[in-house]
Amino acid sequence: MKKNLKLTDFSKDGDTQLTEINIDELIPLAPPYDKIEELPGFKRLTEDQRERLVCNLDGVVSSVLLKPKNKEEEKRYVEQFVSGLKKLLSRENNWTFLQPLLLSIDYCAQCQTCCDACPIYLASGKNDLYRPTYRSEIFRRLINKYVKPGGKLRAKLNRGDIELNWTTITRLYELSYRCNLCRRCAQSCPMGVDNALITRELRKLFSQELGWAPKELHEKGTVLQLEVGSPTGLKPHVAKDNFEFLDEDFTEATGIEVSTPWDKEGADILLIHSAGDIVSFPEGPISFSILCNAAGISWTLSSEVPGYDGVNYGVFYDDVQLAKVAIRHAQIAKKLKVKKIVMGECGHQHKAFMTVADRMLTGDLNIPRESVMTFLENLVFSGKIEFDPSKNDFPVTLHDPCNIVRNLGIVEPQRRILRYLCPQFREMTPHGVDNYCCGGGGGLSVMSDVNFTDWKVYVAGRMKFKQVLNAFGDQPGPEVKKYICAPCLNCKLQFRDILEYYGAREKSGIIYGGLAELIVNAMVDIKKPFIKWGER
Amino acid sequence: MSGIVWHIFAFGAIGIFLIVITYRTLAIIRLPVHLRWELAPIPHEKGKGRYGGSYLEEYEWWNKPQHRSRIAPIIYMAKEIFLMRGIWEHHRALWPLTFAFHMGIYLIVGMLLLQVVSAVFIITEVPLSVLNVFLGIASVLALVGYLLGSLGAIGLILKRALDSNLRPFNTISKYFNLLFLGAVFISGGYAWLHSGDLASEMSFFIKRLITLDAGVTVTFPLSLHVVISLLFILYLPWTNMIHFIAKYFTYHEIRWNDTPQDEKMEKELRGLLAQPVSWSATHVKADGKKNWVDITTEKMSDEKES
Numbered sequence: 001m002k003k004n005l006k007l008t009d010f011s012k013d014g015d016t017q018l019t020e021i022n023i024d025e026l027i028p029l030a031p032p033y034d035k036i037e038e039l040p041g042f043k044r045l046t047e048d049q050r051e052r053l054v055c056n057l058d059g060v061v062s063s064v065l066l067k068p069k070n071k072e073e074e075k076r077y078v079e080q081f082v083s084g085l086k087k088l089l090s091r092e093n094n095w096t097f098l099q100p101l102l103l104s105i106d107y108c109a110q111c112q113t114c115c116d117a118c119p120i121y122l123a124s125g126k127n128d129l130y131r132p133t134y135r136s137e138i139f140r141r142l143i144n145k146y147v148k149p150g151g152k153l154r155a156k157l158n159r160g161d162i163e164l165n166w167t168t169i170t171r172l173y174e175l176s177y178r179c180n181l182c183r184r185c186a187q188s189c190p191m192g193v194d195n196a197l198i199t200r201e202l203r204k205l206f207s208q209e210l211g212w213a214p215k216e217l218h219e220k221g222t223v224l225q226l227e228v229g230s231p232t233g234l235k236p237h238v239a240k241d242n243f244e245f246l247d248e249d250f251t252e253a254t255g256i257e258v259s260t261p262w263d264k265e266g267a268d269i270l271l272i273h274s275a276g277d278i279v280s281f282p283e284g285p286i287s288f289s290i291l292c293n294a295a296g297i298s299w300t301l302s303s304e305v306p307g308y309d310g311v312n313y314g315v316f317y318d319d320v321q322l323a324k325v326a327i328r329h330a331q332i333a334k335k336l337k338v339k340k341i342v343m344g345e346c347g348h349q350h351k352a353f354m355t356v357a358d359r360m361l362t363g364d365l366n367i368p369r370e371s372v373m374t375f376l377e378n379l380v381f382s383g384k385i386e387f388d389p390s391k392n393d394f395p396v397t398l399h400d401p402c403n404i405v406r407n408l409g410i411v412e413p414q415r416r417i418l419r420y421l422c423p424q425f426r427e428m429t430p431h432g433v434d435n436y437c438c439g440g441g442g443g444l445s446v447m448s449d450v451n452f453t454d455w456k457v458y459v460a461g462r463m464k465f466k467q468v469l470n471a472f473g474d475q476p477g478p479e480v481k482k483y484i485c486a487p488c489l490n491c492k493l494q495f496r497d498i499l500e501y502y503g504a505r506e507k508s509g510i511i512y513g514g515l516a517e518l519i520v521n522a523m524v525d526i527k528k529p530f531i532k533w534g535e536r
Numbered sequence: 537m538s539g540i541v542w543h544i545f546a547f548g549a550i551g552i553f554l555i556v557i558t559y560r561t562l563a564i565i566r567l568p569v570h571l572r573w574e575l576a577p578i579p580h581e582k583g584k585g586r587y588g589g590s591y592l593e594e595y596e597w598w599n600k601p602q603h604r605s606r607i608a609p610i611i612y613m614a615k616e617i618f619l620m621r622g623i624w625e626h627h628r629a630l631w632p633l634t635f636a637f638h639m640g641i642y643l644i645v646g647m648l649l650l651q652v653v654s655a656v657f658i659i660t661e662v663p664l665s666v667l668n669v670f671l672g673i674a675s676v677l678a679l680v681g682y683l684l685g686s687l688g689a690i691g692l693i694l695k696r697a698l699d700s701n702l703r704p705f706n707t708i709s710k711y712f713n714l715l716f717l718g719a720v721f722i723s724g725g726y727a728w729l730h731s732g733d734l735a736s737e738m739s740f741f742i743k744r745l746i747t748l749d750a751g752v753t754v755t756f757p758l759s760l761h762v763v764i765s766l767l768f769i770l771y772l773p774w775t776n777m778i779h780f781i782a783k784y785f786t787y788h789e790i791r792w793n794d795t796p797q798d799e800k801m802e803k804e805l806r807g808l809l810a811q812p813v814s815w816s817a818t819h820v821k822a823d824g825k826k827n828w829v830d831i832t833t834e835k836m837s838d839e840k841e842s
Contacts, residue, residue, distance in 0.1 A: 004700065004704070005704070006704055007704060007705070080816065083816065084815075084816075087814065087815060091567075091568055091811070092811040092812055092813065092814070093813060093814060093815055095568040095569075095570070095808045095811065096570060096571045097570055097571060097573070098567055098568060098570060099564070099567040099568070099570045099785070099789065099790070100570055100573055100786075100790045102564075102567065103564070103782055103785055103786050103790070104786075106776055106782065107776050107779045107782040107783075107786070108776075109776075109779065110702065110705040110706070110710065111623070111627060111630060111634070111702075112627070112701050112702055112705065113622065113623060113626045113627035113630070114626075115701070116626060116627070117626060128704070133705065137705055157708065158707045158708050158709055159706075159707055159708050160706075160707055183575055186575055186791075187575060187576075188622060188625070188626040189622065190616060190620065190621075190622030190623055191779055191782070191783055191786060192782075192783055192785075192786025192787050192790065192791055193786065194573075194575075194786075194790070197573065207817060208815040208816075208817050208820055209815055209816050209817055210816075210817065211816075211817035211818055211819065218819070223819065319571075320813075320815070320819070320820050320831060320832060321819070323828070323832040324832050324833075327832055327833060340596070354592065355572040355573075355574065355794070356571050356572055356573070357571070358571075358572050358796060358797050359569065359570075359571050359572060359797050359801065359805055360571070360805075360809075360832070361797070362797070362802050362805055362806060362809070363802070366797060368596070368598045370595075370596065370597070371592060373593075374592070374593060374594065374595045374596075374597070375595070377595065378595040405576070405588070406575065406576050406588075407574070407575060407576070408574075408576070408590060408592050409574075409576040409577070409578060409581065409584070409588055409589050409590025409592060409593065409794075410589070410590065410592050410593050411576070411584075411587055411588050411589045411593065412584075412587070412589055412593055413593055432587060432588055433576040433577055433587070433588030434588075
């Protein structure tokens with residue numbers, strides 16, 4: 001296994017694995033998480049998997065690709081890749097990101113300044129494969145060679161020519177899912193080059209031209225969402241039934257009437273939750289029902305496909321799917337004649353719908369869209385609900401979802417709420433727009449094929465877990481219950497995996513949850529504690 | 537080199553430089569409007585840019601006036617351009633060399649501008665005392681600029697060659713660019729040392745170019761420096777060293793472009809959405825004729841049934 005990777009290694013040695021994750025090379029964690037022997041081992045690929053699947057990168061498979069049947073099939077895919085490169089640089093097929101892509105391809109100074117900003121590269125113990133620049137430079141050289149005039153000659157003269165073959169494209173495909181698209185690298189680049197964007201464009205080429213995308217994002221993601229309503233598989237009537245059950249359940253648990261309005265035409269607000277919250281973290285959506293009703297807000301949910309699920313995995317890998325989902329959401333809001341749409345606690349929903357799709361929603365589809373953070377801040381400080389902050393008197397730290405904070409600049413509203421309602425609120429270091437990704441960004445949190453969860457927990461989420469432990473470093477033991485406020489479904493899914501994996505609830509008393517739950521927990525009218533410490 | 541050749545060479549190089557730079561800048565400007573991809577911090581957000589906040593932090597932001605600072609982005613870019621803030625914050629080990637290198641360039645450009653002004657002063661017979669001040673400053677800028685630039689260029693070549701963090705990403709053209717610019721600085725330093733008063737010599741040379749005086753004569757060290765510099769000016773616009781232009785767009789048009797869609801933009805967007813799509817993956821359902829609107833608004837099977 002090569003220790004110092006050259007760029008030219010990437011296209012060599014066919015099925016051979018390029019590098020390997022060694023646990024003892026990763027950045028160390030604080031006790032009691034420093035004892036590797038006490039942690040579940042990293043799941044290695046079986047002989048059968050190695051036989052059947054393409055696994056020539058780092059011993060991890062995030063997205064199953066079967067080995068090609070013959071050389072012709074390999075060749076066909078390579079040709080399709082070249083065709084995709086050309087489309088990526090065409091106005092017709094890629095007006096959506098042509099300018100950002102070209103500038104990032106053409107003007108990198110190769111100063112490597114971005115590397116130390118990348119949590120994956122740092123956590124991995126600086127494995128060359130995970131440099132933000134490694135995949136980008138290979139992609140750049142392929143574009144320069146195969147799309148630009150005189151590219152092949154210049155590639156020969158310029159040293160470091162990358163051969164394009166089946167090995168190169170399959171490794172590139174897999175490597176495009178070793179990035180959280182968190183854009184910390186872009187933030188640190190003096191040129192304004194964006195390696196996360198390059199990674200997304202690479203994913204897009206594979207999806208839109210070759211039809212390659214992780215099944216959790218595509219078949220069971222956007223396709224399922226557009227067909228039945230949600231990547232969770234939740235159909236409209238099931239979503240409504242679930243909510244009715246939850247309304248009853250929480251009415252009983254909290255002692256106050258909980259009801260959730262559906263399809264109310266002419267309501268002021270269409271609230272779009274992530275259906276994953278309804279399924280996995282129902283106290284989140286129910287908190288909104290409690291808060292909106294208590295504040296007397298005119299609001300509704302939609303039961304139309306896919307209006308009850310705000311996720312839009314297209315933002316991670318495919319412009320067409322991104323546009324389809326965003327347009328459907330806007331059409332539903334238009335039909336309901338609402339005054340505005342409020343995002344649920346979901347980071348990529350914010351980014352996809354509030355900004356990225358802004359220039360896809362023309363005419364009367366351009367309905368005002370508001371962040372859940374400003375919505376909740378307005379609600380908390382409206383004076384319509386009485387709060388008792390002493391009910392939240394336990395250590396709370398805030399995880400900043402990259403898509404809400406670094407990408408949209410929504411930093412302070414959630415902090416003003418926490419400073420008001422949580423006496424023991426403390427920041428992580430770094431935080432705000434400089435935060436580290438949870439490790440589940442870029443769609444990774446919902447991907448769990450083969451042994452990918454191990455990589456997400458061991459490598460991608462490591463910097464974040466280290467940050468969490470530091471934030472609670474003054475009270476590390478399990479006797480003090482601590483809360484990570486993660487106002488994003490995907491971040492919560494990643495925290496679920498991390499905390500379960502390391503046993504952090506038992507060892508350190510750390511649980512995770514959303515922002516709305518903390519607000520409801522502090523309501524004077526809620527007599528019993530709303531946050532259930534034993535369940536997360 | 538005879539006088540007329542100097543004129544053709546100098547004005548030709550500058551002319552080609554300007555034409556190619558303009559062409560490449562226009563090529564970037566003419567790229568279609570893209571989807572929003574902003575990145576905090578955005579300094580023009582008045583009162584919020586400091587911590588990375590944006591207008592989206594306002595409740596019902598579309599009903600609120602946007603307060604944009606004109607000065608904050610200028611200060612931000614000035615620190616980035618002149619102090620290399622990004623490298624200072626994120627790659628400190630590289631900063632001394634890259635700072636010296638870039639500062640060398642800025643000082644030489646500043647010196648050149650002073651030389652042009654001095655040449656105009658000579659033509660217009662401005663009092664000698666004023667001219668001497670300009671030439672004195674130009675002389676200091678030249679010396680410091682050549683020294684810093686040479687140090688930076690040699691240092692960066694060595695760092696690129698020896699640093700395992702940078703070495704895998706080197707190409708022949710990266711080394712060539714540094715060597716070429718290094719040659720500009722070193723030849724300038726040689727001319728400065730050789731000449732008793734390089735600033736005056738250069739100003740008179742520029743004056744003769746401006747006045748189309750065919751009797752242009754220069755010493756060998758200065759002519760070597762001028763030839764290398766003009767060749768570099770010819771070469772520069774074809775390379776990615778014009779990142780000083782690209783940087784405007786990566787910051788202002790992408791990172792800091794948080795402009796919501798408006799009527800003018802909508803018109804352009806409608807044109808873009810009417811373009812045909814030819815991506816091959818089956819889920820796209822493109823045939824080279826259907827446009828973006830067609831493929832993104834096509835109903836799914838379940839929707840059609842319902």
